[in-house]
Amino acid sequence: MLKLIEQMKKEENRDSDDSAKRSEMKMEESTYALIMAIVDRGYSEAVMEAARPKGATGGTVINSRRVGTEEAMRFWGISVQPERELVLILADRSEKKNIMKAIAESCGMRQEAHGVVMSLPVDSVVGLD
Helix, strand or coil, X not given: CHHHHHHHXXXXXXXXXXXXXXXXXXXXHXXXXXXXXXXXXXXXXXXXXXXHHHCCCCCEEEEEECXXXXXXXXXXXXXXXXXXXXXXXXXXXXXXHHHHHHHHHHHCCCCCCCCEEEEEEECCCCCCC
16 A cells, blocks of 8 residues: 555655746747736836836736735735836837836835735737737
């Protein structure tokens, strides 16, 4: 029984490693990245002002509000306004890090915007020429 359990764990780990490798390969193959900056309301233009000189040509702003418990807000050590803005920027993967760094420096957690910036790989895009 013990040998069977050990064998199952080995197979599970191997499957997990293979999945991670496939996921990594797909991210490396992506031409574009979706950069998402979540900032306090009123700071979306500041995000774009930081991103444009680094290669961003435009973005989409979505008004949103924070949903969560008070414990989650205290965990991050900041007071988060319920009203937020989500700025979505589709950028070339080669420009992603510079854009994200510029946004973080001007609109990050320690700035008035209390922003968070993240990215996701984009596996395909239709409508861009």
